[in-house]
Amino acid sequence: MTEQLELYDVTIIGGGPAGMYATFYSGMRDMKTKLIEARDKLGGRMLFYPEKMIWDVGGVTPTLCENLIRQLEEQARTFDPDIVFGQQIQKMDRQEDGTMILTSSTGERHWTRTVIMAIGYGIYKTAKLELEGADRYEVTNLHYTVQELEPFRGKHVLISGGGDSAVDWANELEPVAKSVTVVHRRDKFGGLERNVLRMKQSSVRLRTPYAVEKLYSRNGESIEQVTITHLETGDSDILDVDAIIVNHGMKSDFGQILEWGLDMGEWHANVSEKLETNLPGVFAAGDFVTYGSKLHLIAGTFTDAALAVNSAKLYMDPAADKVAYVSSHNSRFKEKNKALGVVE
Structure with missing residues (x-):
């Protein structure tokens, strides 16, 4: 079965702000990355309020939500990840070697060493x-x-x-x-x-x-x-x-993901301070998770995403650096800086 599939270091489920930033950050860590989104576009819950002004993201002056989505997507594509649309992941089957095969509602399969779940409150339906x-x-x-x-x-x-x-x-x-x-x-x-x-x-x-x-x-x-x-x-x-x-809120549907055996509360997956779930190789970030100091803001979800990616990297390679080098010292940006006309 696995011979027919391409193996990824990390597969990120969910294309909201947590999923998009995790996709970017995994590129900083030189991980082969796939992002899977159930809808036909990225943005997650942010797609429901494109005309809202976003004020509380560090370093970003007040901007329309639709502009922030566009900037996050552009950033997510920095290292050319594979992005798949229109697939809601339902099943996860662990292989003998510890890798996992994810199966979507369309029947398509995805092979991966680690998983980061950034699915928010599931598939949203307006009440x-x-x-x-x-x-x-x-x-x-x-x-x-x-x-x-x-x-x-x-x-x-x-x-x-x-x-x-x-x-x-x-x-x-x-x-x-x-x-x-x-x-x-x-x-x-x-x-x-x-x-x-x-x-x-x-x-x-x-x-x-x-x-x-x-x-x-x-x-x-x-x-x-x-x-x-x-x-x-x-x-x-x-x-x-x-x-x-x-504005009567959203009804959400996690689908068959709730059958995976995740340690779940009513709405959130319980994770460690390293964004580890109770399932080996499966990490989570964003509104889907809860932990002691969880901050349910867009700004907080970026930290979640980076922590989850770092934990996924260390799960694959315990000898790896605990965090990515900052962009000013990260070799992955050297050629990109040259393209921008930056002399180092």
């Missing part, structure tokens, strides 16, 4: 607005993500939900829309404290603890009014709307 007939308005003015701000200019926008994306969308749309109303089932909002405070101090109208209960349309094509109901008193209000944005 829909569970009201009768809601799906008919998805082609007009019911939205589950914000791709561009301009279509909402001058409109009355209602946001249902109170997670970090709902808060971010409210802040981004507040200077663009005619009005923004956030309807949330709880008084507490998700997201960074600074962003929540900004929303509360703006013209955004907050209706808590309320939920959207009914949609109205005279023309049958777009939503024109909604009923919102107070969850404690049962009192209802009818609001005029031009657009509704729903």
